[in-house]
Structure formats: C-alpha cells, structure tokens
Amino acid sequence: MAKEKSVKGGARSSARLAAVQALYQIEASDTPSPIVIKEFVDHRLGELIDDDQFAKADEAFFIDLVSGVDSRSEEIDELITSNLTDSWSLERIESVARAVLRSGVYEILARPDVPTNVIINEYVDVTKAFFDDSTPAFVNGILDKIAKLTRE
Template sequence: MNTAARSQARSAARLAAVQALYQQQMEGTALTKLLDEFHQHRLGREVDDDEHEGEVFADAEVAFFDDIVRGVDARREEIDGIVIERLAAGWTLARLDKTMLQVLRAGAYELLARPDVPTATAISEYVDVAKAFFDDREAKFANGVLDAVAKQVRD
C-alpha cells in the first residue's frame, strides 16, 4: 500500500473508530460484537441506505481501527482522566457532546499509545474528524484539548 493510500485508510479507520465508540456508548454494544459489526458491515463496504445508494465506505485500515477501539475501551478511565484535566474549569465529560467525547477519547488514546504516529498527524486527523460532525468552533476546541493532551503525554 502506498503512503497516500495508507494515510487515507488510517483516516477512514479514525472516523470509523469514533463512530464505533459513539455506538458503544449510546447502545452499550459489547466490544466483540461492535468490532464484528464494523468489520462485516461498515469498513470498506457499500452503504446500505436509499439516500447514499451506490456509495462505498472508505477502505479503512482494520488493524488500526481495532487498536483504537480496543485501546479506548481498555483505557477509558485513564483517558477520561487525562481529558478532564484539559477541559476548562467547570466542564465535565457529561457536558461534552457525545460525539466530541469520542473524538477526544480516540485522539487522546492515539497520542498516549501510538508513538509511531507523529503528534501533529494525530491532532490534525482528529480535528478533521471533528469537522465531519461539527463547525470550526468545535474543531478548534478539539485541537486545543488534544494539543494540551499531547503536551502532557508526549515529550
């Protein structure tokens, strides 16, 4: 896989990971069932609804997707503690939009546990994921929180 294709596959994996983590939080889906559902029906598969008929989900790097989802699931308490420390006074995780919380969790996990991914790349990628769901104000919020997380967990 060339560098551009790998980069695109990782971007797709990050977006899918945020979606999976959101689904897990909202529905309480067990991790193995969640991963299986995304492997079978989402990652690189044709979109199955009338509005997007014929469109295909971008091919995602499955192992990278799995690592993010499993890593956030396994280290949620640690990750949440780090994120909470970076929020403005008076803010709690419960006050965050549920999708934004997953963006921050996935980004924080990658900064914590994936030293193979450059800091600027991880932050930029999750700012892009935030832009898929929110406007610039929220994307800047994600950038600020993840930048603060990076300063804490990376040299």
Template sequence: MTARGKSAKRASARSAARLAAVQALYQMDMTGIDLNEVIAEFEAHRLGQEIEGCQYCDAEAGFFRDLVQGVVREQLKIDPLIDKQLAEGWRLTRVDSILRAILRAGAFEILARDDVPARVVISEYVDIAHAFFAEDEPKVVNGILDRIGHKARPREFLAEERRDG
C-alpha cells in the same frame, strides 16, 4: 504502485479507520453494545462497504480494532486527562457523545501510538470533528489534544519548535 502511492493509500486507510473508530465508540456510548460485537459489526458491514449509496473507504482493520479496544481498555486513564483539559466547570460526561468519542480516540492515539506523530493525530481528529460539527468543536479538539500531546510527547513539540524558531 509507487512508494508515495502506497504511503498515501495507507494514510487514507488509517484516516478511514479513525473515523470508523469514532463512530464505533459513539455507537457503544449510545446503545451499550458490547466491544466485540461493535468491532465485528463494523468489520463485516461498514469498513469499505457501501451504505445508503455512500462508498466507505477501505479502513485498516487492525488499526481500527487497536483504537476501539485501546480506548475501552484505557478509558479510566484517558477520561481524567481529558477532564483536566476541559474548561472549568465542564466534565467529559457533559460533552456531546460524538465529541467525547473523538477526544477519547485522539487522546488514546497520542498516548499509545507513538508510531504516529502527535501533530498528525491532532490534525486527523480535528478533520473528523469538522465532519460532524460546524461551530467551535474542532477548535476544542485541537486545543485539548494539543495540550495532551505536549504533556505526553514533549520532545516531539520541542524539536518542532526548534525547527520553527
């Protein structure tokens, strides 16, 4: 396999891990399932498995685990950051559960995974939002994660603006 092929496969595995992490966070939110239990369930029965006739992509299990554990560990830090970015009068607790999971995972990745460019993180979670929503939610994800990214990683955005400007 070429270097480009390996890179594309890794990107696909990370995209699958992000989607699985959002689904796991949603499941935890809706059912109250324990963190370790949801990770074990996803690793044993969902990541790379066929479910109801749909073949799920192989996901990078370590990346999936890091996202889910990180969101849970950092939730008290992440939620207020997201709250500040929501429209006036809105709180994260009022947001749809799947949208809340997308925002939390995206915010965590921007804050904690500086090995992934912020623009890539934002794009990935906007794509996930498109998989679940047909209205304005992907734009909300883009706006909120973009503002968090600008605050958390201003150098990345300054360098990008210099190149574009």
C-alpha cells in the same frame, strides 16, 4: 451537530473516522466493544450502505483504536477531564466529540509511531466531518494540551 461530511485521507484516516463512529455506537447503545468492532469489520468498513460508500479502512488500526480506548477508558477520561476548564465536565461534551477526544487521546498515548501533529490534525478533520461550529477548535486545544503533557 452538522450532518456527516466526507473525511479526506487514506486507510488510517478512514479507520479513525470509523473508530469514532464505533465508539459513539458503543456509548449510545451500551453494546460491548467486541460486538461493535465485529459489526464494523464484517459489515461497514469499505462497504456500500444506503448509497454511501464507506472508504477502505486499515482494519488492524481501527481495531487497535476501539479496543485500546475501551481498555484504557478510565485513564483516557481522567486525562480529558483534567484538561477541561472548571466550567466543563466530560458529560457536558457532545457524545460524538467525546468519542473523537477519546480516540485521539488513546492514539497520543499508545501510538508513538504516529507523529503528534498528524494525530491532532486527523482528529480535527474527523471533528469537522460532524461539526460546523467551534468544536474542531475545542478538540484541537484539548488534544494539544494532552500531547504536550504526555509526549514532551
């Protein structure tokens, strides 16, 4: 995994990045999502931490993404798993990439107000903030397959 780089965009882009970070934290620390959401809203979104300025994020959008992934996790994980090749499992996917996919799939399923190409491009950009390898292309492929199954 590469060190974190910046993600371009506005308040929704920042919310997506923060959602991926929160989902990673929820999984890594086994902390309930309401606690992590509150921590992000109270102490991270738009704050200066260790000389890093966190961009202003669309708070309501961030909360929707994280709580939505949490409430629909089984459905989301099943969709991801069913679109992996036989040699891959959800557990084999790196934890940050798993968080990206979960958030992206939730947005595809639950946010018809956001165009499919915007969702996919945004999550590919988020993935590029963490990975310098082929992971962004992998995320693009999975999200594209799921979008074609669920939106068309």
